Amino acid sequence: MNAIKLLLFVPFIGFLGLLSFANKVEPYILGMPFLLFWVAFWMVLASVILMIVYKFDPDNEGSDSE
Amino acid sequence: MNISLLIISTFLILALYLGIQARKGKDMNMEQFALGGRGFGTFFIFLLIAGEIYTTFTFLGGSGWAYSKGAAAYYVPAYIFLAYVLSYWLVPKIWRYSKQHAIISQPEYFASKFKSRSMGMIVAVLGSLALIPYIVIQLKGLGIIVSEASYGVISPVAASVIGAIVVTTYVMISGIHGSAWTAILKDFMILAVVIFLGVYIPFHYFGGIQPMFETVQATKPEMLVLADQGLSQSWFVSTVLLNALGFYLLPQTFMVVLSSNGERTLRKNAIALPLYTLLLLFVFFIGFAAIMEIPGLQGADGDLSLLRLAIQTFDPWVIGVIGAAGLLTALVPASVMLMAASVGLTNSFYKVLVPAATEMQQLIVSRMIIIVISIIALIVTVTGGEALAILNIMSYSLITQLAPALFCSLPKNNIINKHGAMAGILAGVLIVLYATIAEVKIATFLPDVPPAINDISTGVMALFINIIVTMIVSALTKHTNIRETETENLDKIS
Structure with missing residues (x-):
C-alpha cells in the first residue's frame, strides 16, 4: 500500500466524523438543507480525491496487467 | 389497454429483445456466461456497477424513505459513494487474484483463498440468502411500478410474475451479456426520468428546490435532520459503514468486478461513480415534495410516494415512460443477481459433487438454478410485506x-x-437472522443502554461478534490447520 492511498481515508473520516456538526437544516446551500448539501458535497469531493489518488498512484504506471 | 400500459409493454419487449440478441456470436461457456469472458471495459463496467445502484430500491425505496423517514434516507447515497472510495483499493486486488486463478464466482474466491471447499459452500449459501431479499426488492418494486403506472389494470402480483419470466428468460439465454445490453437502455431512461421529475416537481408545486425544503421545514422540520433516537446519527454512521463494506461483497457486484478487463478499468470507475450517486438527490427531492403534496401514505406504502405524486401531476403517457424506466431498474439488477447466485451455487456444489461435469452440463445446471431462485423469490414477493429499505438493510x-x-x-x-473464518461467519449470520426475526435490539438485554449505542445497526453488532469468534477459533485451531491444509492440497483435484 503506497502513501497516496492513505488519502482514501479522508472521505470516511471527514464525512462521517464531522456528521454531528453537519446535522442541521440551516444554512441552505444550493437550495438544499445543510445536511443534504453535506452529503452531496462529499460525493463530489470523494470523486476529486479519487482522481488525485489515481493520478499519483504508481500502480497505474506502465501497461495494465492483463 | 391504456397508453401508459402500451408504453411499458413496448419497453418490456424491447428489453427482452436486447437481452436475447446480446448472445449473438458468443460461444457460451461458464466464463462467458458469468463474466462475459472477462472482457468488459470501462463503459460496460460503469453501467453494470451503476446498474447495481439504480435499482428499483433507489427509485422507489429512496423516495419512499425520504417521504416517510426524511433525512435518514441519505444513508443510501452515503454508503454507495464510500463503497466506491473503498473499491479503489479493494477490488483490483480481488480482480488480480481471481484472474490468476481463473475464478468466476465469489464462493470460489473464498474457497481458493482458504483452501477449503466447505468455505465455498458456506459463502455460496450465504450469498444466495442475501440475494433473495434483494431480488424480492426488485420483483416487488416491479409489481408496484407496473400496477401503479398501468392505473391498476395489471395487478402487482401479475406484474411481478411477468417481470420474473422475462428476466429469467434472457439471463438463461445470454448470461451477463444480456444484462449489459439492457443496462444501456436502462441507464439512459432512468437518468432522463429522475432528473426530469426531480427538477419539474419542486418547481411545479413550490416554485423551486429551496422553497420546497422551506415548506417542509415550516411544517415538519424533523424530516430534514437525523433524529436524536432511533434513526439517529449513530444508526446512520454504523449503517453507512456496514453497507459500504458490504457493497462489493454482494455476490452480484463481486461478479461484475471479475467481469472487468483490467485493474485500471476498475480504478477509473471508482473515480466516476461517486458523481453518479448525485442522481439520488433528485430522487430525494421527489420524496420530499410528496410529503407536502400527498400526505397520508403509511408504512410500506411510502414506497408508492414517487409514483402517486407523478400520477397526480402528469398525463398517462408520461406515467408510461416513468413506468418503463422503473421496470428496467428492476430487470437489469435482478438479472445479474440471479446469475451471481446460480453460478456461485453451481461452482461450489455441483462442480464439487460432480467433478467430471462438462462446461455444457454446468451451464444447464446454472440455468436450472436460475429458475429455482426466481420461483423462490417470487413466492417471497407475493407473501411478504416489508418496506423495501428494511429488506435492503437485511441483505x-x-x-x-x-x-x-x-x-x-x-x-x-x-x-x-x-x-x-467459518465459525465467525456462522456466528454473525445467526445473530442477524435471530435479531431480525425476533426483533431484538441491544436494549432487549441491557435496558439501560444509551440510545447512541442501542441504535447501532444489528449488522455491525453481529460483525463485531463475528470478528471475535473468528480470532478466537483461529487461535485455538492454529496447529491442526497446517496438517489439514497439506492433506487437502493432496486431495485437490483441480
Whole structure:
C-alpha cells in the first residue's frame, strides 16, 4: 500500500466524523438543507480525491496487467 | 389497454429483445456466461456497477424513505459513494487474484483463498440468502411500478410474475451479456426520468428546490435532520459503514468486478461513480415534495410516494415512460443477481459433487438454478410485506459477515484460518437472522443502554461478534490447520 492511498481515508473520516456538526437544516446551500448539501458535497469531493489518488498512484504506471 | 400500459409493454419487449440478441456470436461457456469472458471495459463496467445502484430500491425505496423517514434516507447515497472510495483499493486486488486463478464466482474466491471447499459452500449459501431479499426488492418494486403506472389494470402480483419470466428468460439465454445490453437502455431512461421529475416537481408545486425544503421545514422540520433516537446519527454512521463494506461483497457486484478487463478499468470507475450517486438527490427531492403534496401514505406504502405524486401531476403517457424506466431498474439488477447466485451455487456444489461435469452440463445446471431462485423469490414477493429499505438493510447485514474473512485473506500471510473464518461467519449470520426475526435490539438485554449505542445497526453488532469468534477459533485451531491444509492440497483435484 503506497502513501497516496492513505488519502482514501479522508472521505470516511471527514464525512462521517464531522456528521454531528453537519446535522442541521440551516444554512441552505444550493437550495438544499445543510445536511443534504453535506452529503452531496462529499460525493463530489470523494470523486476529486479519487482522481488525485489515481493520478499519483504508481500502480497505474506502465501497461495494465492483463 | 391504456397508453401508459402500451408504453411499458413496448419497453418490456424491447428489453427482452436486447437481452436475447446480446448472445449473438458468443460461444457460451461458464466464463462467458458469468463474466462475459472477462472482457468488459470501462463503459460496460460503469453501467453494470451503476446498474447495481439504480435499482428499483433507489427509485422507489429512496423516495419512499425520504417521504416517510426524511433525512435518514441519505444513508443510501452515503454508503454507495464510500463503497466506491473503498473499491479503489479493494477490488483490483480481488480482480488480480481471481484472474490468476481463473475464478468466476465469489464462493470460489473464498474457497481458493482458504483452501477449503466447505468455505465455498458456506459463502455460496450465504450469498444466495442475501440475494433473495434483494431480488424480492426488485420483483416487488416491479409489481408496484407496473400496477401503479398501468392505473391498476395489471395487478402487482401479475406484474411481478411477468417481470420474473422475462428476466429469467434472457439471463438463461445470454448470461451477463444480456444484462449489459439492457443496462444501456436502462441507464439512459432512468437518468432522463429522475432528473426530469426531480427538477419539474419542486418547481411545479413550490416554485423551486429551496422553497420546497422551506415548506417542509415550516411544517415538519424533523424530516430534514437525523433524529436524536432511533434513526439517529449513530444508526446512520454504523449503517453507512456496514453497507459500504458490504457493497462489493454482494455476490452480484463481486461478479461484475471479475467481469472487468483490467485493474485500471476498475480504478477509473471508482473515480466516476461517486458523481453518479448525485442522481439520488433528485430522487430525494421527489420524496420530499410528496410529503407536502400527498400526505397520508403509511408504512410500506411510502414506497408508492414517487409514483402517486407523478400520477397526480402528469398525463398517462408520461406515467408510461416513468413506468418503463422503473421496470428496467428492476430487470437489469435482478438479472445479474440471479446469475451471481446460480453460478456461485453451481461452482461450489455441483462442480464439487460432480467433478467430471462438462462446461455444457454446468451451464444447464446454472440455468436450472436460475429458475429455482426466481420461483423462490417470487413466492417471497407475493407473501411478504416489508418496506423495501428494511429488506435492503437485511441483505447487507447478512453479506457483510464475509468482511473479516475477505480482509484477512488479502495480505500474503493470512492471520486467520478456515475454521475461524467459518465459525465467525456462522456466528454473525445467526445473530442477524435471530435479531431480525425476533426483533431484538441491544436494549432487549441491557435496558439501560444509551440510545447512541442501542441504535447501532444489528449488522455491525453481529460483525463485531463475528470478528471475535473468528480470532478466537483461529487461535485455538492454529496447529491442526497446517496438517489439514497439506492433506487437502493432496486431495485437490483441480
